Amino acid sequence: MTLVILVADGARPDTLFGAIDAGELPALAGLRARGTALTLTSVFPSVTGSAYTPFLMGLHPGRAGLPGLRWYDRERRHTLWPAHARSYVGLGGMRADKDLTREHRTLFEHEPRAIGGFTYVGRGLSTRQRIGTGWAFGARMAWTHFRGDLDGWMRFDRWLGEEFVRRIVAQRPRVAFLAHPGIDKMSHRFGHGHPRVLEAMRTVDHTVRTLEAAFAREGRAGELEIWIVSDHGHAPVPQHEDLAGTIASWGHAVRAHPWVIGGDDVAVMVSGNAMAHLYLELGRRRRAVWPALRDRWQPFLERLLDLPAVDLALLPMGDARVRVHSRARGSADLFTAGDGTFSYRRDSGDPLGLGQDLLGLDETAAWERTRESEYPDAIVQACAIAAAPRAGDIILSAAPGWDFRSRYEPVLHTSGHGAMQRDHLLVPFISSRPMAGALRRTVDLFPTALTTLGLPVPRGLDGKSAR
Structure with missing residues (x-):
């Protein structure tokens, strides 16, 4: 089987579920009808990067080694002199894997037949298993970010989904992880209820639809399980x-x-x-x-x-x-x-x-x-x-x-986002198959993924399997 985890980065439960209810996201509606739809709590800080550690390590961000989007290195061992400060914005995002704790393995280290795209946490993935890697790719993303090129982000988001499906069909991984950044980018600029946010959600829906069609063509529809989740919510900041x-x-x-x-x-x-x-x-x-x-x-x-x-x-x-x-x-x-x-x-x-x-x-x-x-x-x-x-x-x-x-x-x-507020911490979760047990926090998804893949769940995690 193939377990696909799609992070709809920055999606609020009310916004995503509301768009499904309105008939705007038919592929996600199909997942929800067949499986499970829940509202989970994310982690503090509720920020991209740090909030990926629950999905891919089953740990709260601080335990994983990524206490925030930016942090200061008191030990002066992990960062460069004279700043001794880390930022995962732009090219600094390429340092996240080195900052992760070595006491726990990532999902990609547990299951080597994997691919990952646009993820801060990618330890265990080879270059061939990554969608977008290296200094050139990082520089392109930094250029897009620091210019504030929202249309460029939307084009990139669509390309990510299409390349993700192509790689899954070609490489047949057991687990595949992709973060779609468009919802977060549009929400920051326009607010979570803006039509451009709906446009970004449709990109996630398109990825699901394309993926399901590819598996159906190969007669493998029964081998696919899809999870949709967000890392954090959003709230107005005037x-x-x-x-x-x-x-x-x-x-x-x-x-x-x-x-x-x-x-x-x-x-x-x-x-x-x-x-x-x-x-x-x-x-x-x-x-x-x-x-x-x-x-x-x-x-x-x-x-x-x-x-x-x-x-x-x-x-x-x-x-x-x-x-x-x-x-x-x-x-x-x-x-x-x-x-x-x-x-x-x-x-x-x-x-x-x-x-x-x-x-x-x-x-x-x-x-x-x-x-x-x-x-x-x-x-x-x-x-x-x-x-x-x-x-x-x-x-x-x-x-x-x-x-x-x-x-x-x-x-x-x-x-x-980032705070301990309700609108920042609540996130949607949709799975194409029902969950037998209780999911409460995003840290529960990692051990649930291991169980779904038939892999042992290590001790010492912050989450619990729902299967």
């Missing part, structure tokens, strides 16, 4: 905070993309652009937890929380604990315990708006108790990113209607 510029105006020496040389106080690493890792005292080679930073940096934290753009500030506290602050809703502590349970204990308020303390929840209960909130799965997601060795000393999630980057974007962002 207001943009120049976070790096604001922090610099407070008298701090700042390091931020695209100008990452110099600045020894604070590294501002924005993703999505609705989240940011802030790294303090850049001369330190090891990450410090908040109690060791409080005396010097508490006034800085207070100023951050005063910004209208900041909704939540996560502070890693050590001992599997993270403190969550909101200026309007107070603070609370999140804990993980050795038995795998999670707790939320209110302190000066209820920043996640959950209405009560939640103690000793397993992963399923933590998801169930938060899924209808404004911050679905936030207890698990906050603990996961705070524990990541490459995460910031302060981790920010933007307020609704705001992001943290007002300069240097080649296309004006009227919509964005």
